[in-house]
Amino acid sequence: MILRRLLAIGLLAAMVVVLTPGVSSAVTPSIPTGLTAVAADKKVTLSWTASSNDPIDYIVEYSLNEFLDGYPIYTFMKATSTATTTTVTGLTNGVLYTFRVKGTNSTGTSDASSTASATPIANNTPNDLPVYKACPTGVAPAHGFSDILASVTSTAVSCIKYYEITKGTTATTYSPNESVTRWQMALFLTRMAVPAGVTLGDGADQGFTDVTGKSAEIQTAINQLKQLGITVGTNAAGTLYDPDSNVSREEMALFISRLLKNSATGPGGNEEFVTGTTGAKEIKSIDADYNFTDIEEINLTETRTAVISLWNLGVTDDSTATTYRPSDSMTRAAMAQFMAAALDHTNARPKGLIMQADSYLTEADFLVTLSVTYRTDGFLPIANALVDTFKYQPVTTTGYADFSSDGSCAQVVVTSVALTRCYIDAADPATDTNGNVASFSESIPNDTIWNIWAWTSSSTTTYDNDIHGTDASKITVVSY
Template sequence: MIQLLNKQRSGWAVLATAALVAALLAAGANPAAAVTDRADHTTRLSACVGDAAADQMFTDVSPGHVFGGAINCIAYYEITQGTGDGTTYSPNRDVTRAQMAVFVARAAGKAGVEFGDVGEDRFSDIGETWQEARDAINRLASEGMIPSGGTFRPGDAITRAEMATFLIGLLSKATNKVSVDAGGRVLLTTGSVTAEADDYFADVHAAVSDPAIRSAISSLYELGVTYGTGPTPLTGDGQPGLDLLYSPNGTVDRGQMAAFITRTLSHTGLRPRGVSAQYDGAEVVVSVRDASLRPIAEATVDVFWSPIADTGGVFADDGTCDRAIKADQSAGLCEIDETDPVTGSDGDATVAVAGLRRIPQGGAHVWAWTGQLDETVGRGTELYRFEVAEDADSGVASETLVTTSLRGSRARFGSSVNYTLQLRDVVGNVTHGVDGTFPAQWVLNVRTVDSSGSITDLPTRRLESDNSGEAEFRIRVNDPDLDSLGNVTATYELIAAENAPPEYATTYADGSPAATGTVVFSDAPGSLAEATVTIETRDYVYVSGRRVFNFAAVTVLDQYGSPIQNAVVKLETNLSTSSSLEDQEDEDFPVDRRGSHRFAYEYTGSGGEVETLTASYGSATANQSGGTATVYWAFDADRRGSGNVVAGDIDRRQVVVNHATDGPVMLVYDSNDRFNLRGLPTTLTVFETELAAQLRRNNQVLLTWSDYRAGREDPVTEYSLG
C-alpha cells in the first residue's frame, strides 16, 4: 500500500490508502495551503534614510523618543509642519479625521500620486473645514482612496480601523503591489502572485462588520505597517487568527500616525533628494532623486565598500580611493564607467555586491555616488555612505542543493531513499528563501511505475524549509509481489512554489539537475555483474622530500550500494618509474567484509606529475574494468603563474593548480592575501566559497597568482579566480 507520512509537530503521522505500493515520507510537508500568522509582504527598504533620517529639532521629541525617527522623517518630506510655531510636534495629541486626510494627501503627493482638480465637496459636513483639509478630503475621495458621500465627521478622532482604509488608499495609488477590487477587497502582489491577506485579528472580526475595512487591516499586518497593540489572552491553537490585538476602535496619536505613514511609504518609491542607498539583506539598492523628489532615470551609479575595520585606509589625502572593494559589476574602482549599473524609470538601481552576502566581522561601510562617465572619486565628490551591521545579511537563496542517501544504482524494496534540500546563495548555505526573510516551499509530486507498466501517482505534498534552510523527503517502495522478482521505478518532481529558487537552480553537488529524479526499487539479488567500483584516495599529495606515501582503497559495491565480499581487486598506475604501486599490479587482492582492499604505496618522484589509478575487479581474477581516480603530486608554486584549479583543501587553505609547464603545483593562502573573483576584488570568505563550489563541481577554473613565496607569511599574494 502507499502510505503518505507527514512529519508534523506531534511526530510522524500516517495517512493510508488501500491497494497502492509506495510510501512518501516528507519532513516538514503539508498539503497545499496558505501560511498564516506571518507578515508575508514586508519590505527591507525605507523612505527614511539619509537626509530623511536627520533630526528636525522638535523641542518635544527627544532623541530617544519611540517614534522620533518617523516624526523626523515625515517632517523632512513636509508631511507635517509641526504644531504651534513649528518648533513642537505634540506627539501625544490625537489625530482627527481631517488632519489624517491632510497627512495622507501630502504623503501621497510626495510618493508620486497625481491628483486632479478638487471639484465639488464630496461630503455634506466639510464646508467649515480649513481649506487644505477640505481640499485633501475631496481629492482623496475623488481618487477613490476613501469612500465618498454622506458625512465625513472631520473633527472626530480617527480610529485605527479608519486609519487602515486611508493608508491602503494611499498604497493603492502609489504602488502596484496593492490594489482594491470592486468589492473592496485588498489584494497584495508579490512577483506574479496576487492574493488577499491570509491573516486576521480576532478582535477586528468581532468589532468590525465591513469586509473592506477588515481586509484593509489584515493587509496592513501583511505589509508590516502594523504589529498590533499587544498579545491576545489566548495563543496558539486556542486563538483564532493572529495571537495579537489590533484595537480597531482605538484612536491614533500623532506619534503613532508618523510611524504608520513612514512604514506605508517604505512600500513606495519615495526617497530623499540626491543619492541614497540601502542594503536589502543581499544587495545594495541605490536611489537617485531630483530636488522635487522625482526619480532620475538612466543615472549611472557606482558602489564600493570596505570592512569597517579597514575604513581608515580607504581614502588617500587627496580624497582618491584605492583600498576599497568594487561592486561586482564595476570595472574600475571609485570610477564611473560603462559597466556600472544604471537607474531604471523608478530611479533605482540594484547593485550586486557578493562580498556583502556575508557581512565581515564588525560590519561594513558602503559608499554610493553618481557622476559623468570616466569621473573618479576625489576630494570634492559627494558620496553617500551608510553602515551595514555585522548580522544584517539575510541570506537570500538563489539555488537549492539536493543530496540523497542512495549509494548504488538501485534501492531494495522496503528501504527508504532520503533526499535533503538545502537552500544556498552564491556564498553558501542560507536559512531563508528568495526573499531573505521567510522559508521556501516546494510542491512535491511522486509517480511510481511497476514492471507491468501500471502507474500510481501519490498525493501532491508541499515541503517547507526549516530553520536551517533544509527540507527533507523520503521515498519507500514495498514489494508488490512477494512471489516473483520485479522492479518499481519511482520518479519525483520538485516544483518551486512560494519563496523557493527556480527549478533550473535545483541541482546536485556536481551541478547536475535535481528538480526531477528517479530511483529503481527491486528485489533482485545483489550482483557482481551490476557492481560499482570506487577508488578512495587523496586528490593531491604535497611533495616535500624524496619519500612520500599515499594510499588508495578500492571498494566493490553491488547495485544496492552493499559491499560484495567475495570479490578480488587490482590497482594499476600510469607512473611506471616513480610509483611503487607498479610492483603490485600483477597481483589480485581479496576484499574485506566492507568490500574494500587498501593499497599503500610510495612515490619517489620530484612532483609535478599527474597519476591515474585504474581499478579492476572480478570473482576469481580481477579482469573487469572498474573505476579510475586521479592523484596530483604537487610541489611549491613559483612566484607568479596561472593554471586550472584541480584540487584543494579549504580548511587548510591549500589549492593545487595544474600549471602548463610545471604540472601540479600547490599554493597556500592566508587572510593577509588579496583576492579577486572574475576580475573584481572580493573578500576571503567569498573567494573560498567560490573556490569550494568550483572544486565540488570539478570545473577546473583558472587561477592566477603573483608575489607568492612558499612557506613565508609576510608577502601579500594576489589571487584572481575565474
C-alpha cells in the first residue's frame, strides 16, 4: 500500500511539471541564425536572429583566418546579455575578420552560427579643404586632349594646362596612364611654382652629375627644386638626381608638400603655424585623420606626414580610398588631380578680375563669403587696384532691371563693402600685394536669387555695362 502511494505521488508530480504552463525542462539553446557584419572605423557591428530555448547570453568569436584549424580563435569580451546585436571594438582597419556566435545557458552552449566577415575601415573625411578654387567652374578652357575620358581627371588636366603646367605628350594627347619621371616632375613643380607664389632660384648648377644630358630647361628646373629644398637627390652625397626614374606616389606627396610650404597661401587656403602656436605659417594640415591602411609601410616620417597632410587638404586622387599605394608610380592622371587640388590652397588664381563665393546654392537664409582676386595674363598678382561691387535681385516687377538700355546701372544696390553704387571711390577696397581683396560677406535671404558683380577701373569711373561688362566678374547666388 505504501509503495502504491509513493508511485502515485511521483506520477502526479511528473504530470504537474509537464502540464503547468511556463515551466519547461532545461535545453541547450538552438544555433543562432542570420548573422550579419557591418564594418566601421576599427569596429564591426554584428546582428543575428535569437536562439530558441532560453539563451542567457551569446558568445561572440572571431578569427583572422576564417576559423581554419590550427589558427587562433578570439572571444570578444562583453557584458552578459540576450541582445542580438553587439559591436566588436578594438579591431585593426584594413584587416579581414570572420565572426560567429553561439547561444548559451546553464545547460550548455549551441554550435556556432554560420560565419559573417567584414573589414573595418576608417570613415574620415578631409578636414581642411580650400574655400575657393584656382580653377573655378567655367574659367579654364577644355584641355583638348583626345585620350582623357574620366571627368574628374579631365577637369584637373584642363586646370593645369590653363596654368601652363602641362603641354601634353603631343598636341592632342595627354597620356594619363603613363608614369611621371623625375625630370618631368621637376618641370611640373617649377611651372606650378610661379602662379602659386613661390620665388624660384636662378637654377644655377647644384652639383647633380647625372642631369647633364637633359635640356637646359630641365636642368634649370631640377636645380631650382634643389634650391627650394624640395629635393636633395637620391644618394647620400647629393650628387645624383636619377632623372629618368619614375616618381612614386609617396615621393610625389613629399615633393608637393614641400612646394606648398614654399607657396603663398591664397584666399581660403589652409595654413598652420610652421612650429608651435605662434609665428610664421605655411600651407599644410596638422589634422591626423586619414583612411589609408598601407601608409605605415612608409619609412620616412616626413613623407608619411605629407601624405596625411595632403589628404586632409583634399590633395588626392580619391578621398574615399583605403589604400594609398605609396610605392606605386605616380601616373600623369593622378599628378594632375594632386596639382590642381594643391593649387586651390595657394595664391594661384585665374587671370583678370575674378570673384568667387564660398557657396552658390544654400537652403534658407545664409551669409555668403566672397573673394575677389586680380591677376595678369601671366597669373601674377596686381596690387593696389580699386574694386567696386554691386548686386541685383532679379524680379518680375515691371520697370525693374539690372541695367538701363544705355548700360548704366538701374535697380542694382551696393554690397556691404561698396561706398557708391556702380562707382569707383578712392576709398573702395583695393587688392593687396598678393592681388587679393579682403574677403567680405553678403546676407542672402531665404528663397531669393542674387547676381553679384565685381569690377575695377581708375578712381571716379562710373560703371557702364556696355564698356565694363566684358571684364567684370559676375556670379549668381541662390537661397531656396
